[in-house]
Amino acid sequence: MSVIILGHKSPDTDSVTAAIAFAELQKALGVDAVPGRQGELNPETALVLEKFGYAAPELVTDVSGRKYMLVDHSDIKQAPDNWDQGELMAIVDHHKIGDITTGNPIFFCAMPVGCTGTVLYKLYTDLYKKPIPEKVAGLMLSAILSDTVLFKSATCTPDDKAAAEALAKIAGISDMMAWGMEMAKAKSAVEGVAPRDLIFRDYKDFDMGGKTVGIGQLELVSLDLVADMKDALYAEMEKVKAEGNRHSVFLMLTDIMKEGTELLAATDDPGVVDKAFGTALQGRSVWLDGVMSRKKQMVPPLQKAFGA
Amino acid sequence: MSVIILGHKSPDTDSVTAAIAFAELQKALGVDAVPGRQGELNPETALVLEKFGYAAPELVTDVSGRKYMLVDHSDIKQAPDNWDQGELMAIVDHHKIGDITTGNPIFFCAMPVGCTGTVLYKLYTDLYKKPIPEKVAGLMLSAILSDTVLFKSATCTPDDKAAAEALAKIAGISDMMAWGMEMAKAKSAVEGVAPRDLIFRDYKDFDMGGKTVGIGQLELVSLDLVADMKDALYAEMEKVKAEGNRHSVFLMLTDIMKEGTELLAATDDPGVVDKAFGTALQGRSVWLDGVMSRKKQMVPPLQKAFGA
Numbered sequence: 061m062s063v064i065i066l067g068h069k070s071p072d073t074d075s076v077t078a079a080i081a082f083a084e085l086q087k088a089l090g091v092d093a094v095p096g097r098q099g100e101l102n103p104e105t106a107l108v109l110e111k112f113g114y115a116a117p118e119l120v121t122d123v124s125g126r127k128y129m130l131v132d133h134s135d136i137k138q139a140p141d142n143w144d145q146g147e148l149m150a151i152v153d154h155h156k157i158g159d160i161t162t163g164n165p166i167f168f169c170a171m172p173v174g175c176t177g178t179v180l181y182k183l184y185t186d187l188y189k190k191p192i193p194e195k196v197a198g199l200m201l202s203a204i205l206s207d208t209v210l211f212k213s214a215t216c217t218p219d220d221k222a223a224a225e226a227l228a229k230i231a232g233i234s235d236m237m238a239w240g241m242e243m244a245k246a247k248s249a250v251e252g253v254a255p256r257d258l259i260f261r262d263y264k265d266f267d268m269g270g271k272t273v274g275i276g277q278l279e280l281v282s283l284d285l286v287a288d289m290k291d292a293l294y295a296e297m298e299k300v301k302a303e304g305n306r307h308s309v310f311l312m313l314t315d316i317m318k319e320g321t322e323l324l325a326a327t328d329d330p331g332v333v334d335k336a337f338g339t340a341l342q343g344r345s346v347w348l349d350g351v352m353s354r355k356k357q358m359v360p361p362l363q364k365a366f367g368a
Numbered sequence: 369m370s371v372i373i374l375g376h377k378s379p380d381t382d383s384v385t386a387a388i389a390f391a392e393l394q395k396a397l398g399v400d401a402v403p404g405r406q407g408e409l410n411p412e413t414a415l416v417l418e419k420f421g422y423a424a425p426e427l428v429t430d431v432s433g434r435k436y437m438l439v440d441h442s443d444i445k446q447a448p449d450n451w452d453q454g455e456l457m458a459i460v461d462h463h464k465i466g467d468i469t470t471g472n473p474i475f476f477c478a479m480p481v482g483c484t485g486t487v488l489y490k491l492y493t494d495l496y497k498k499p500i501p502e503k504v505a506g507l508m509l510s511a512i513l514s515d516t517v518l519f520k521s522a523t524c525t526p527d528d529k530a531a532a533e534a535l536a537k538i539a540g541i542s543d544m545m546a547w548g549m550e551m552a553k554a555k556s557a558v559e560g561v562a563p564r565d566l567i568f569r570d571y572k573d574f575d576m577g578g579k580t581v582g583i584g585q586l587e588l589v590s591l592d593l594v595a596d597m598k599d600a601l602y603a604e605m606e607k608v609k610a611e612g613n614r615h616s617v618f619l620m621l622t623d624i625m626k627e628g629t630e631l632l633a634a635t636d637d638p639g640v641v642d643k644a645f646g647t648a649l650q651g652r653s654v655w656l657d658g659v660m661s662r663k664k665q666m667v668p669p670l671q672k673a674f675g676a
């Protein structure tokens with residue numbers, strides 16, 4: 061049975077495209093690997109796969125008895141079910157080091173950059189010295205544009221920009237910013253989408269000081285797009301919070317043009333927002349200027365506020 | 369304050385030389401880094417440092433309030449005290465993925481090869497494209513010869529051999545096997561050494577199914593070297609077991625010429641040896657033919673036997 065490569069739950073463009081790109085690299089190295097995904101494609105990812113001619117990878121949420129590799133995460137909460145009942149072969153990531161452990165030595169490469177696509181670019185080019193196929197370069201470029209919000213995110217590094225430029229050349233994309241805006245608009249598509257699906261479009265659960273804290277993020281070209289939906293979103297967040305025995309559910313409404321986030325909060329302890337960001341909730345939300353990155357600007361201050 | 373780079377507790381040659389070599393690489397990358405060590409040098413490591421003109425790195429066992437990097441391990445039991453009170457910046461390793469986690473993205477590179485020196489060779493040459501100074505190449509070569517027991521260990525991979533050959537050229541060492549035998553003899557030096565020091569010369573504690581299990585290893589050019597010391601070694605192992613509330617203390621007396629290990633066992637459950645290796649203890653020891661690697665041939669079957 062092929063080695064299955066999976067990104068995190070509630071997959072984003074990076075998780076899906078990194079699974080495909082790392083599977084291609086593994087095949088070039090002689091490993092029989094196939095990409096998978098742990099959940100539905102978001103509209104941005106669907107557009108990216110369509111543009112470069114890929115079908116959606118196989119849906120796989122349980123890896124018991126299988127050989128597998130992980131991309132774009134290294135923590136148990138985001139890993140497939142029964143992660144410890146399969147054989148983990150490799151991890152490629154760009155997040156904080158998670159709590160997954162192994163019984164044997166494996167390949168684990170994480171770098172403090174803005175996107176798994178950037179790490180994969182270095183693996184292809186520098187470590188394994190394999191040519192990047194044109195369409196795979198298109199996927200990796202798209203992931204970098206998505207994860208770094210067109211290079212605006214606080215997580216973006218010079219390595220991400222350099223990789224994106226090199227990948228755009230290989231992929232034959234002359235105006236990558238135009239392609240990035242097209243992706244951003246697809247990512248912003250909210251009309252007719254159920255509030256629950258919007259919350260889970262790019263959602264992660266974290267363990268903060270022993271409490272489960274969920275954080276979803278919607279990247280929008282304008283907050284006007286969700287102006288009429290906030291009541292519905294908030295009601296659904298309360299449901300998600302209750303169902304999962306969560307302490308808090310946050311939804312980041314990130315305006316990528318204004319470069320900031322309106323944070324919606326359903327929480328047992330509203331004071332935690334003030335503690336984390338130095339700005340108190342006004343009712344159920346607060347505007348956080350300059351905050352665009354969940355990983356770099358939301359999780360660390362919240363973790364500190366939760367005493368984790 | 370400089371970033372301190374540390375190998376595991378009870379450091380072996382790989383842990384000490386990898387700290388020096390990774391510090392040199394960091395300096396070449398513009399990071400103010402210095403190597404350290406968590407314990408005394410073994411006789412082999414002392415010989416290696418002397419040959420290539422290095423002093424013993426600074427003794428550092430606590431990293432609270434410091435920026436630091438780890439080499440040759442990624443688990444808490446082998447990490448410096450207060451590992452979570454300092455800022456971990458990077459990990460380079462070749463063991464199973466341990467339980468250290470971080471709050472921020474860092475550089476983490478582990479590969480399933482026989483030695484951290486081999487991973488560092490790839491980082492220098494492929495990923496960062498920095499020249500390896502002659503004396504640093506000598507250190508890394510020595511680590512590979514040591515960790516792979518002159519390429520005989522089950523952990524040795526083609527990558528280790530290729531790295532060693534390239535490093536021998538850079539270091540100007542024409543007969544690396546002769547140098548490896550010289551190191552092996554130094555490693556075998558037991559005369560006049562206290563039993564306790566022999567047990568801890570290359571020693572690691574593991575968590576196996578919730579129990580603390582210590583495994584030391586002596587690599588010997590002949591078991592005759594310790595024939596008269598077994599009673600004293602065994603008595604000391606019982607003390608180490610009692611002091612640390614350990615379930616078991618094992619000492620591998622590995623004959624690198626005969627390619628096998630006499631395993632001494634001080635344990636609450638002698639049956640665990642039979643369960644792990646399919647050969648029962650005869651009194652307090654058993655000969656395990658072909659077993660040379662703690663990491664690959666001792667830890668995994670024991671962990672299984674302990675139900676971990």
Ligand SMILES: [Mn+2]
Nearest residue numbers: 074132176207
């Ligand atoms: Mn990502």
Ligand SMILES: [Mn+2]
Nearest residue numbers: 382440484515
């Ligand atoms: Mn080592």
